[in-house]
Amino acid sequence: MKPIEIVSTDFFILTLITLGIYYLLAPRAQTFWLLAVSCFFYATWSWFYPAILLVFTFLNFILARQLEKTRSRPLFLSGIVINAASLLSLKLLTSPYQATLLEQINATALTRILLPIGFSFYVLQLISYLTDVYRGQIQAEQDFVHFALYTSYFPKLLAGPIERAKNFLPQLKRERVVDRNMLEEGLYLILLGLLRKIVIADQLSRLRPADIFTAPENYTTLDRVVWLFLFAFILYNDFAGYTSLVRGISCLMGIQLSPNFRQPFLAGSFSDFWTRWHITLSEWLRDYIFYPSRRWLMSFRWTGWMALLLPPLLTMLVSGFWHGASLALLFWGFLHGLYLIMEQLLQRFKLLPKSGFNAHFYSALVFLLITLAWIPFNTPSVRSAGRYLIGLLPPYSASFNILILPDVLLLVFFSLWLDWQEGHHQDLSFPRQWSVAAQSWGVAIAILLLFFFTSTGNDLSRFVYQFF
């Protein structure tokens, strides 16, 4: 069986069937049904994936119940170590350094180790769950079916959002209601998600030269600059589109998933950026890496420079590693750590602009530096990132395929306009704030756009984020 991608006819049919039966069932049966569908959906990628997921789910379910009873720190730490070590080892063994590592541990026969898709996402959920139970912030779940659905819920299984148990599990326990508002929100989120993914991200990806990040020397300075900025728009719309789509589908089941993006390119500072970009991961890193590391340092009364430097650097290095076990991604994390440290220094010396032209200038600088950091994020090695970066320096060459310029400008404008609408209405499903006529025309035009952009010849490429 071929894997079911999120943007595919198969997924559309699966969702329709799931919803059709879901609405006919009693709440308890709905939970069983969603669990069965989630396992089926995951098994289309590999039968092996749901098996691993269920093993991890069961293990953490038992561990959490024991933790609640005993509050044993060794038990808690062993739970964290099991989850983290699994993630760490699978990330390393599926990294570009796989062959060298296998040679080191005399296991060269293990050449087909696979990182289950979505593993990085649900392991973080399990770690947060164990930690919250241990800290007494939530009670351990007593119902295994509910807990299994928390980890395997198919709309968020492949690439998040990384849900907290305290947000998700209570929704399973109460009656799930899809009323007029929920339906409207869900449909708009789906529509906006598809627009971001298919019309903006996929179209920009099609226009992008395939090897610009792997063989930058074949391109002019202007090409590299333009495509670096456009990569930011591709990545953003791809992932924000995915999140919007799965949140919309979940709304139709009466389950609210957390938002992941909030106009990130309008961020006023680096720390502000991380409250707008991949929000559920940023919050996870803040709550389970940044704050604990800072508290740990403070327990040694290291409240000065160490507390300023180490937590952001450690947090962003972990973020880099989570995205992929490669030096290039660690470098990406290191850069962001550095940015955060610089910003904290500016804040400490009261040099951070708060309003006026300086604040706008700083905001533009933040966007520029974040864009530069996408180079190691998107290149296969630090060396190729360096080559790309050097190519941005003089001597300049300035030819660019002018044919694609109107398309590129329109798509970027469309992306920024969607962001502006979200911000202006303070609503991620903003069209519902429009007048009736504007909504009717807006939806009709959106459907036509989707029809034209999903032509048979077009490849609906996979989401960039789901392979982390």
Added chain:
Amino acid sequence: MYKKILGQQTLKLEGVGALPILRSGFVLSWILISWILITEFVARTRLGYILPPPSVGADSFEFDIKVYYLEQDIRQRGALDCLIVGDSMANDGPDPLVIEQAYQAETGTPLHCFNFGMPALMLDASGPLTTALNNKFQPRLMIVMISARDFDPTYGVTFRHVASSDWTQHNLGKSSPRGWAVNSLYSYRYALFLQYWLNPLNRARFAEAWRDITPQGFTPLYGYGNTFDLTRPQADFQISDPTIQNGFDQLLQLKRAGVNLLIVDAPVSPDYYEAYRDNLVEPYIQSMQNTLGTHDIAFWLTRDLSTSIVSDGWYDAQHVNEIGVPVMSTWLGQQLAEHYPPEFFE
């Protein structure tokens, strides 16, 4: 027990009928109806030439343009007298306008021709395409230009899909909803056109093809192309590929079905002929004469025509340029006048 399993508490959709999002269905219907009415009307009138040719979804702009131009041509000028099919040697060779003038000069009667040559359309694809074109447009004479190159399976790979396109398959009698739509609905074809148009690189390719092809399907070549290496080895002529044989058989079948079929040996430059005479051109001509003769299909040789074209009239060894085209087209018009008098086309 069933209450534990079944329940309908989730959906609470009071007032959902008034949701603005649902009203977009009406707007969408209104847009679609307007689209259908406008495209179907405009494409069927003289205004159709103003619009860019729509797509039949065969991944070939040349094919899209020729299908549309042929439809418009028949709509404006009536039934077709002769339709020329073949590869680039046909596409860039005979100019229907010159053929018509030459024919009229000889007989005093107008002729209506269209050139449906396609770049790299080899026999395995031109066989089914010729059948489909005959079924759809019913020309009084079908002229197929072929050469020894048609029997080489390594040529024309990129254009083979035209023969298996929905448009061609529908006209070969293998119907499908999409095949029907690309044959009958301009609104659908313009929607496909827009889908291609969304890719800026497609737009550039389309503009180039649209600029080059004349309303009668001819694509002129100007000046001189790359020098052809006449010393490189050429494969011995043989019919070995089953799909090519199948394409050739389809032409023979057309003749059996009563279609007036004329096969013309596509002219090559005298140098090319001399370089590959013994192993390629002569064996191919022998084979054609034997096979086509037994099926009573006319086969016109073009050796004399080739030598009558001055060396400056060749774009390359296998294609004529703006100097060679009038010579070749006039010859074809005169030959048609001699062998197919006006009564034949009545």
